[in-house]
Amino acid sequence: MIKEAISKEEGLKLKHTQKSWLYVPATLLLAGAVTLAGCTSESNNAAGGGEKGASTLNGDSAATAAGIKGTIKVWDWDEAFLKKMVPEFNKRFPNVKVEYTVVNNGDYMQKLQSGIASGSDVPDVVLGEMNYRGQLFDLDILDNLEKAPYNFKRTELLDYLPSILTNSKGELVGVDQSITPAGLAYRRDLAKQYLGTDDPDALAKAIPDWNAFIEKGKKVQQESGGKVTMFASFDDAYRVIREQNSKPYVTGTTINLTDRLQLPLTTVFSMRDAGILGKYEAYTPGWNASFAKGDNIFYPMAPWSAKWNIAANDKDGIGRWGLIPAPGGSYTYGGTSVGVYKDSKNKDAAWAYINFAYMSDEGMAINYKEFGNMAGTKQFFEKHKDWIDAGTEYDKYFAGQNLNKTFVEKIVPTVKADPQTKYNAMVQTAYGSLYPLWMKDTSINVKTALEKLKSEVKNLAPEATIK
Incomplete structure (x- = not known):
């Protein structure tokens, strides 16, 4: 069961009866989603003790979000995701301008290396598809997310993820776009x-x-x-x-x-x-x-x-x-990491985007429903048991088998x-x-x-x- 993949100290108690967690009706998502501004201090303390990790950003006030300013470049190969997520992000962070470029994943590393060499065109938010992730990490261009200004804790991730999100120096340089x-x-x-x-x-x-x-x-x-x-x-x-x-x-x-x-x-x-x-x-x-x-x-x-x-x-x-x-x-x-360029001039804004799109309650209500991406954080499974109870629109191809229940209970624990x-x-x-x-x-x-x-x-x- 999924609880075996979550460290005991987190105290998560996901039961054997949990159901699937990919796609849910929009009405259920909107009803079940807790907005970034609405999370309680109890949630923040459980996941970060007041530091700016995934959970504490959920608790930031509207005024704090408005105070995050700047322009960030994002390179991604999923144009549909960008067109949906960026406007939603800007509702929450109105003073962050997102300049995104659609880059084929097969061309991503070459374009990135060219930008680094010229010093003129490097995104603030950097994606690492699994086939070239190690090559990306060894370029040593990604920030350590466990240090300021991020202060994210690897213990917030499902237990198998840190090994594929850390570089050869042992630094956590990405979070997961979606668990695989x-x-x-x-x-x-x-x-x-x-x-x-x-x-x-x-x-x-x-x-x-x-x-x-x-x-x-x-x-x-x-x-x-x-x-x-x-x-x-x-x-x-x-x-x-x-x-x-x-x-x-x-x-x-x-x-x-x-x-x-x-x-x-x-x-x-x-x-x-x-x-x-x-x-x-x-x-x-x-x-x-x-x-x-x-x-x-x-x-x-x-x-x-x-x-x-x-x-x-x-x-x-x-x-x-x-x-x-x-x-x-x-x-x-498969799978894709998402990190911050270490020479970014707008690290707070880049992290706000990553946190909103891939880990926050509000962002995941879109990401989960629209695109089938599942956060790699333990908090996602702890807080959204009601989402896990819903099936996916693709279950019909599987004769009604609850795909996500199968993934959660029978596949995740031994990854x-x-x-x-x-x-x-x-x-x-x-x-x-x-x-x-x-x-x-x-x-x-x-x-x-x-x-x-x-x-x-x-x-x-x-x-x-x-x-």
């Missing part, structure tokens, strides 16, 4: 036909570990004549198994790939050799189309996946899907995540260039693949020691 705990989405029709059940609890019991998953996959492969596989892609399996085996593997300039990836690669190669993985490459048109095609049973799934993967790719799939925890434990799937450095990003880049061949050429074994990966990482990081 992940399990497995599955096609109910195919599970019923080939695995004997489409019930989430029964299916999870039928595949308690990856050995059982592989054996079931062999049965599916045989009975379908090779037309149906368990995962659509080698990469789908790898991203799940790699992240659920999360542990630090970068120390200074030493990268221990053998210790980190031997087990995940061994498991995925066993799946490949058993013939239970599809031939798609993740996030290609063919992979997208496979959701509706019905030639694969399982896909990685975070809370955002219901909208962007399932509904977007299987428009006629109402009632067709289910969600279970992954065998062997939960993992993170782990790797600390991020520039070397983590390099490892992922090297892997991305290699896995398509690993998927197709069965003569390549784990030992050969791992050695090739080490060689590619060494090319990207010649100064590093690769083990």
